Amino acid sequence: NHNFDEVEQVTQEDDAVHGFKDLHRIRRKVEPMPPQWPIVFDDTVTKTEQWTKVESVAQFWKAYL
Numbered sequence: 001n002h003n004f005d006e007v008e009q010v011t012q013e014d015d016a017v018h019g020f021k022d023l024h025r026i027r028r029k030v031e032p033m034p035p036q037w038p039i040v041f042d043d044t045v046t047k048t049e050q051w052t053k054v055e056s057v058a059q060f061w062k063a064y065l
Helices: 049-062
Strands: none
């Protein structure tokens, strides 16, 4: 049995060793998260020709998910 509203973190990783924070932290509740890519990729990425190609490839694969 699984309780998706109360997930317990049973392992601990020292992410600071690799220069990251909370990389292996597990959220208590399993639920969808809003997309984070607009924050990560700014206009220097999204306004390029390569980005347009990535979007078309992503649309192709979404049809199969």
